[in-house]
Amino acid sequence: xxxxxxxxxxxxxxxxxxxxxxxxxxxxxxxxxxxxxxxxxxxxxxxxxxxxxxxxxxxxxxxxxxxxxxxxxxxxxxxxxxxxxxxxxxxxxxxxxxxxxxxxxxxxxxxxxxxxxxxxxxxxxxxxxxxxxxxxxxxxxxxxxxxxxxxxxxxxxxxxxxxxxxxxxxxxxxxxxxxxxxxxxxxxxxxxxxxxxxxxxxxxxxxxxxxxxxxxxxxxxxxxxxxxxxxxxxxxxxxxxxxxxxxxxxxxxxxxxxxxxxxxx
Amino acid sequence: xxxxxxxxxxxxxxxxxxxxxxxxxxxxxxxxxxxxxxxxxxxxxxxxxxxxxxxxxxxxxxxxxxxxxxxxxxxxxxxxxxxxxxxxxxxxxxxxxxxxxxxxxxxxxxxxxxxxxxxxxxxxxxxxxxxxxxxxxxxxxxxxxxxxxxxxxxxxxxxxxxxxxxxxxxxxxxxxxxxxxxxxxxxxxxxxxxxxxxxxxxxxxxxxxxxxxxxxxxxxxxxxxxxxxxxxxxxxxxxxxxxxxxxxxxxxxxxxxxxxxxxxxxxxxxxxxxxxxxxxxxxxxxxxxxxxxxxxxxxxxxxxxxxxxxxxxxxxxxxxxxxxxxxxxxxxxxxxxxxxxxxxxxxxxxxxxxxxxxxxxxxxxxxxxxxxxxxxxxxxxxxxxxxxxxxxxxxxxxxxxxxxxxxxx
Numbered sequence: 216x217x218x219x220x221x222x223x224x225x226x227x228x229x230x231x232x233x234x235x236x237x238x239x240x241x242x243x244x245x246x247x248x249x250x251x252x253x254x255x256x257x258x259x260x261x262x263x264x265x266x267x268x269x270x271x272x273x274x275x276x277x278x279x280x281x282x283x284x285x286x287x288x289x290x291x292x293x294x295x296x297x298x299x300x301x302x303x304x305x306x307x308x309x310x311x312x313x314x315x316x317x318x319x320x321x322x323x324x325x326x327x328x329x330x331x332x333x334x335x336x337x338x339x340x341x342x343x344x345x346x347x348x349x350x351x352x353x354x355x356x357x358x359x360x361x362x363x364x365x366x367x368x369x370x371x372x373x374x375x376x377x378x379x380x381x382x383x384x385x386x387x388x389x390x391x392x393x394x395x396x397x398x399x400x401x402x403x404x405x406x407x408x409x410x411x412x413x414x415x416x417x418x419x420x421x422x423x424x425x426x427x428x429x430x431x432x433x434x435x436x437x438x439x440x441x442x443x444x445x446x447x448x449x450x451x452x453x454x455x456x457x458x459x460x461x462x463x464x465x466x467x468x469x470x471x472x473x474x475x476x477x478x479x480x
Numbered sequence: 481x482x483x484x485x486x487x488x489x490x491x492x493x494x495x496x497x498x499x500x501x502x503x504x505x506x507x508x509x510x511x512x513x514x515x516x517x518x519x520x521x522x523x524x525x526x527x528x529x530x531x532x533x534x535x536x537x538x539x540x541x542x543x544x545x546x547x548x549x550x551x552x553x554x555x556x557x558x559x560x561x562x563x564x565x566x567x568x569x570x571x572x573x574x575x576x577x578x579x580x581x582x583x584x585x586x587x588x589x590x591x592x593x594x595x596x597x598x599x600x601x602x603x604x605x606x607x608x609x610x611x612x613x614x615x616x617x618x619x620x621x622x623x624x625x626x627x628x629x630x631x632x633x634x635x636x637x638x639x640x641x642x643x644x645x646x647x648x649x650x651x652x653x654x655x656x657x658x659x660x661x662x663x664x665x666x667x668x669x670x671x672x673x674x675x676x677x678x679x680x681x682x683x684x685x686x687x688x689x690x691x692x693x694x695x696x697x698x699x700x701x702x703x704x705x706x707x708x709x710x711x712x713x714x715x716x717x718x719x720x721x722x723x724x725x726x727x728x729x730x731x732x733x734x735x736x737x738x739x740x741x742x743x744x745x746x747x748x749x750x751x752x753x754x755x756x757x758x759x760x761x762x763x764x765x766x767x768x769x770x771x772x773x774x775x776x777x778x779x780x781x782x783x784x785x786x787x788x789x790x791x792x793x794x795x796x797x798x799x800x801x802x803x804x805x806x807x808x809x810x811x812x813x814x815x816x817x818x819x820x821x822x823x824x825x826x827x828x829x830x831x832x833x834x835x836x837x838x839x840x841x842x843x844x845x846x847x848x849x850x851x852x853x854x855x856x857x858x859x860x861x862x863x864x865x866x867x868x869x870x871x872x873x874x875x876x877x878x879x880x881x882x883x884x885x886x887x888x889x
Contacts, residue, residue, distance in 0.1 A: 266789040267663060267774060269670045270506045276657055289786045314504055314773040319787030341504045341773065345494065349504075349773075366508040368677060373511060391508050392675035 218307035218335050219360055219383045222257045223418035227474050228435040231420050232256035232466055233311065233444030234451060235264055235278035236295055237287025243456045244295050245302075250459035251447070252306055254466025258420075259299070260338070260442065263292055263312030270340045272395035274445040277452060289316060293332045300333025309362060309383070311338040314349065322353035329359060336360035336383040344376045351380050360384075365411055367391045367403070374414040384418040384440060385411060395445025398424035405437045428472030435476040443469060487741040487816060490807060495691020498813055501806035503690045504773045508674045517692045519597050524699070529592060536588045537703060540621065543585075545704075546573040547711035547867075552837040557857045567860035569853055570720065571840075571870040572708045572736065581843065581872035582704060582732045583614035587683055589700030591618040594681035601676065602626040604683045605669040607634055607662035607728070608797035609641025610843075610872060611685030616650035618683075627651045629669045631661040634797055641876060659791050662801045666775050686729025687805035690776030694806050701735025708867060709739050720867035722747040722856065726849040727819070728763070728798050730805035732871035737817060738807075747818065750808060751852040753794035754821035761793035764821040765804040766812050779806045795824035795884060796844035798872070826851040828884055831874065843872030844880065 222229050232251040236244055244261075251259055264282035268275060292310075299308055310317075310329060317325050317339060329337070337359055342350045344363070354361045360383030368391055369377055378385070387407055389399035404421055411419050421434045422442025434441045443466075450465055451458045490497045495517075503513055523529040537543040550569045558566030574582040594602060602624050606612030612628040619626035628645055632654040635642050645652050658664035673682045687697040705723075712720055723740060725733035727750045740746045755762035762768060765780040772781040774789060782790040782802035792802040811817040822830075827844055830851035834842050842850060849868045857866055874881070882889045 265787075266658065267667050269667045269775070270674065272671075280658075283788060315781070315783065315789070316787035318773060319783070319785070340506050341776070343503065343505060343507055343510045345503050345510065349502075349778075364507045366506075368508050368511045370511065377507065388508065390675075391677055393671045396675075 217360070218305060219258065221305070222307050223384060223439055225257065227477070228438060229257035229420065229440035230255060230466070230470050230473055231258040231260055231422070231440050231442040232447055233260040233262060233442065234447055235262035235275060235282050236292045237264055237282035237285055238278040238448070238451055239281050239455045240285040241287050241291040241295065245298050246459045247451060247462055248299050249302065250462040251466055252303055254463040255470030256466055258307045258309060258440070260309045260311050260444070261292070261296065263310055263316050265313040265316055268313065270393055272393040272445060274395045274448050274452070278448045293328055296329065296332035296334050307335040308333065309336040309338060310334055312340070314339055314341045318349060322350050326353040326357035326359055330357040334359060336362045338362045338364065338386055340364070344379065347380055355380070362386055364388050367407065371410065374411070378415045381415070381417060384420050385415060386442065387411060387419055387421045387438070388423050389421050390423045392423070394423060396424060398430060401433050404434060408438050428468045431469045432472040432476035435473040441473060488738060490810065491691060491695055495695070497807045497810035499771070500778050500809040501691055501694055502778050503776065504778065505690045505776045506674060508677060512677045513690050515597065519593060520692050520696050523593060523596060532592060533589055537585065541578045541584050541588065542576065543703065544707040544711070545576050547708060547715060548573050550838050553834065554857070556833070556837050557854055558862070561858040564862060565858060565860065566862050567721070567857040567864035567866045569857055570865060570867045572704060572867065573870055574704055574732065575842065575846070575870045575873035579614045579617050580875065581610045581614065582701060582735065583611045583685060584617065585703055585735070586685070586697050586700045586731060587614040587618045589696065590683040591622055591624070594624070594683070595622065597681065599679060599681035600624065601680045602683055603629065603669050603672050603680055604685060605629045605662065605665040606685065607665070607800055608876065609634070609638040609645065610798060610876065612650070612652070613641055613644050613648070615683050616645040616648035619650065620648045627653055627672065629653050629655050629665040629672070631659070631665045632656045633660040634662065634665070637880070638797060638876070663789065670775070685731070687731040687734045687807060688729045688775065688777055688779065688803060694777065697731050698734045698738055698807060701731050702738045704732065704735040704869060705737060705739035708736060712867065716865065718865070719743055719746050721860070721864040722749060722866045724749045724751065724849050724853050724856070724866060724868040726751045726799065726845045726871065727804060727808060728753070728801050728845065729803070730808045732869050734805060734807055736869045741816065748816070749852060749856065750817050750819045751848045752819060752821040753796060753799035753848055754823040755793040757823055758821060761791065762821070763792035763794040763799050763801060765802060766808065766819045767821050769802070771809070774803050777806045779809045780804050795827060795880060796848065798843070798845045799848065820852055822848040822851040828881065830854055831881060840870070841874035842870055843874045844877045845872055846870045
């Protein structure tokens with residue numbers, strides 16, 4: 216069983232926690248990743264900074280700028296991943312980002328490099344199924360999961376195309392919009408998860424706009440995982456290199472809510 | 481007219497021009513992009529759509545634009561050429577269009593598509609403001625609300641165009657993220673689009689972005705090359721020996737070039753902005769960039785070794801973009817079109833040369849093309865013909881030019 220499959224096979228829904236690599240500095244990231252794990256994150260989603268993060272809201276845009284301003288390179292991100300894997304043998308690590316930094320040295324180079332660094336999966340915002348050739352085959356050859364995104368605009372007819380070649384889990388982007396702003400209505404999330412479940416056996420993690428323990432718990436009642444990003448990134452923005460304990464406290468509050476979400480009141 | 485091995489049949493059904501182009505967008509946008517493609521296919525074969533487009537181009541835009549023999553410019557270039565040298569210089573006068581540039585051709589086509597799709601709100605990005613003005617213009621003409629995203633830096637240096645857009649009823653939203661220029665305006669437009677896909681149509685201003693935009697923008701702008709080809713044959717009984725056009729994203733150039741691509745004897749020269757010089761800050765993606773993925777398509781980009789996008793620079797805000805349309809990337813790779821670059825200083829010289837020899841104040845974008853024409857014409861025999869696209873007029877640029885020449889207005 217892969218690390219990702221094991222994380223989603225636990226009794227409780229998985230907490231997927233996002234931070235941007237190199238925010239505020241490459242040296243500060245390992246402690247922040249450890250803080251996510253200490254707080255109970257089941258899957259770590261590490262953002263690869265990009266100059267032009269088209270799908271991100273203000274919080275993650277600012278994190279990208281902080282990271283790049285601190286000089287974060289692809290080599291730094293690989294080094295952060297390798298270090299994380301050495302410290303945490305079992306916690307799955309997923310890279311999330313945009314196509315250009317991933318493809319710059321060729322998809323095969325990227326897939327090999329991240330596999331060697333102990334990365335389990337990749338979420339690429341701007342490589343849809345229609346452009347799978349650009350990245351998918353390289354990842355599959357290297358044994359790295361390609362985690363596909365589904366959105367409110369992904370209708371039933373399109374679902375098989377999205378699921379073809381997907382592995383690890385499916386990331387349901389619950390609002391048509393950018394990261395970190397508004398949250399979708401619970402009813403629409405429930406309906407969407409059921410729609411996706413009909414088209415795949417992969418676990419479904421739901422994200423975009425999730426901020427409070429209550430929101431996380433509500434999603435955990437209907438999905439296999441909850442993704443939280445911008446809210447954590449904002450804590451990093453506020454506390455900088457001293458963010459780790461604050462991150463742990465916040466992630467712990469989400470984790471507690473998720474663990475009790477399926478206990479009947 | 482399209483032979484089996486025609487160069488005019490790109491892109492393929494997935495929107496690829498060779499290795500370039502494609503649909504590199506977030507999943508949220510993908511269904512909409514597919515809808516747009518279906519709707520465009522239907523519109524392309526609908527005589528009513530073509531009739532409405534042609535009617536607006538004739539009576540609203542003012543087409544066909546004239547084909548003009550630049551006699552005094554030709555003579556001036558011959559004076560500094562070797563005996564027997566100095567090709568004839570002709571211009572396609574797209575600066576005479578309503579709103580003063582070629583941008584309006586594409587905006588008319590796209591707003592008709594938007595209405596066909598039942599969309600009720602328009603967004604667009606703009607650099608210098610020409611595409612923003614053209615978009616605001618067609619939105620006023622058809623009564624659709626419109627929001628124009630413009631880098632805050634660009635908005636500050638193009639105040640007259642900001643005011644024009646507002647007069648036309650558009651909301652102008654300054655973008656402060658990133659470098660606060662054209663690419664950031666495009667990022668912000670994409671962010672708006674992804675949040676408003678249900679009712680919003682994005683009028684992209686150049687022959688770039690996700691498929692089918694590069695194709696449809698090219699098709700709408702190809703009126704330039706179709707007219708020019710017909711006018712040249714009628715006036716001179718021959719085709720030009722060389723076509724020249726400036727390239728930012730590349731819509732005026734592809735519009736001129738495309739109808740001639742299968743005319744093997746017609747050479748083509750695309751002119752990028754070399755800014756302060758190719759070894760300094762510039763905007764020449766083909767000369768100084770490498771293939772990559774940005775804003776929905778794979779193409780040549782100015783970027784560093786990790787794939788981070790570099791800042792572009794040109795004195796011409798309309799050329800100040802770190803990418804280029806994917807069809808140009810392909811035409812470079814197959815060698816059908818030659819690409820060169822012109823610095824800010826050379827463009828300023830050509831700007832003044834055209835003012836004084838022809839009584840035409842060109843925009844800084846075609847001033848780059850004119851600078852390249854001036855170099856090439858001197859190296860070609862007198863019986864050769866160069867046709868350049870005068871894609872915009874320079875009223876908008878007089879403040880920038882005055883500043884660059886150290887003149888206080």
